[in-house]
Amino acid sequence: MAPRTSSWPVWSNISSTDNNIKSADDWIEAHRMEDGAETLWRVHDELYDLEPWIKKHPGGPQWLEITKGTDITELFVTYHLNTKMVTDVIRKFYVRQAVTPRKSPFTFKPDGFYNVLKSRAAKQLSLVKPDNYTIKSMLVVDTYILVTLALCIGVSLTQNILHTLILAVLTGAVLGLGTVASHNFTHLKDNWRMYYVQLSMISVREWRISHVFSHHIFTNTVQDLEMTLLYPFIHWFPTDDKPFTVRLFPFLTPVIYPFIIPGQLAIRTFKGKNDIADLLIFVIPALLMLFGQLTVISALIAWLFIVMTSSFMFTFVGFSAPHHFPDNFHDGDNVNGEHMDWGLHQTYTSVERNEPIDNIFLTMATFGDHTLHHLFPALDHSLIPLLQDTFEDTCKEFGLDLTQKSAVTIARGQFKQLVRLTPNDPKRIP
Structure with missing residues (x-):
């Protein structure tokens, strides 16, 4: 079948978006053929042979075993708060430059929303014992x-x-x-x-x-x-x-x-x-x-x-959970340009939920604090609330809307999204 139509041109003709992708293994195999990683691990435009590192990987071997042969740029950046330390480690396994451009519309510019927020979050978390x-x-x-x-x-x-x-x-x-x-x-x-x-x-x-x-x-x-x-x-x-x-x-x-x-x-x-x-x-x-x-x-x-x-x-x-509110970005909506800061994309695809009860038993069982969880997925959920003030201040600085919706409003919104046919206008990009 033909690939699904996407807001992002980079995904217009690749098999990982085909309608016949029916399992997780189908999807990861398609990426092995398309990501230009050449049986290695790709980070940005560089290829690394992480085979000797699999058993030593602090996160466990499964992460590297599954992603071999794919572009792991977003995973690499978002799963490591201390970018400098992991960059120093990964340089030991550098092989060569990739020969094809990345098939992802997402960027991580040093002064972009995500890297600014990430540096502030790392500083905040350095003050606590996890x-x-x-x-x-x-x-x-x-x-x-x-x-x-x-x-x-x-x-x-x-x-x-x-x-x-x-x-x-x-x-x-x-x-x-x-x-x-x-x-x-x-x-x-x-x-x-x-x-x-x-x-x-x-x-x-x-x-x-x-x-x-x-x-x-x-x-x-x-x-x-x-x-x-x-x-x-x-x-x-x-x-x-x-x-x-x-x-x-x-x-x-x-x-x-x-x-x-x-x-x-x-x-x-x-x-x-x-x-x-x-x-x-x-x-x-x-x-x-x-x-x-x-x-x-x-x-x-x-x-x-x-x-x-x-x-x-x-x-x-x-x-x-906050993803399918009809005001959120869903592929097919209009976008400005061919690239976007990855962190901005995460905020545009998740509406803030008003948590009526501040209780970890409730938030963990209902995908609470969801936007921050997406921005920092490698953090244990108990640490997420520590970043709330930093997140709100950074969003205000970048002009992002954090208006909260009730859980009932968001739950009802998913059914409105199911019948929405008209693409939304582009979100404002700072």
Whole structure:
């Protein structure tokens, strides 16, 4: 199929935007063919052989293993606050200059919004001890997952089928919120808590491609897999090729939410891309069968209710996060020029949400403080609030709008975006 039409000319004729990209592995393989990294790692216009560094990488080997053969410029810049230190390290692995221009519209000019904000954030965070804060996020996700496992045992002990199913739905809801909170740890260096998301059938490896490499870097564009994988059931772009079901019945799109995460498991199983971590999906059915009196069939039915409820909750929270408000940039909207500061792009694709309750249990389970999380994805979520004043001051300096919207307004906005056909005018570029 032909590539999707993009606001950015650089993506007008490349296969990584084709409609037949249906999995994270399809997407990363397309980038290996298109990024001009030549089986190496590309940062800006330079190629590096990081093979000797994979096992020494402080963030863990998986990051480099997955990205071999691709352009990692945005990941390199945004995942390392101390740019000078990591630049000194990576120079040891320099091979040669790339022979093709970068296929990305995003820039990181020294005096641009992102690098100015990043330098200020690094200075701010140098004054604190991160470990004093990260224990909070650990407590949050451990609590959600432990409550989920306890509820699983409760499901297995119920004798009434109706009570079993009601408790299974409750278990799935808590698991969904716990999965949202646990996603924090998939952004950090390799750690055992990142595997909590596997309980809801999400693959850490696949998630890092589709969410970290794709969504976080190319937010709301044709390169964002969270925008494209569900086509034609969900169509976020302001283009006139929306299926009539989306145009006429946008409020019915949540019908597919329970099937999204199990569907991704089916796709990677069919394509033979499962790994050993996928065995963790059987923890919940094992609890259902080992700690109670449920038959195998009853346990499987309860498990089905848990995972489908979890998928619904996780997807609803994700789509109700600040990205799909109709005033945000979505690919297909008009832009000024062929390039944009990456940090500006992140602010244009995320509306600020008014948090009625300042509680880390709530913010982590609902993708709170979302714009700052996108700007500094490698930071543990417990550190994000420390940058709020710095962020607001820098945005004011660059003339950026931080008007907050309520969670309800943003949630309703996603359905308005689903039916929006008219491109927005360009955002003001300082």
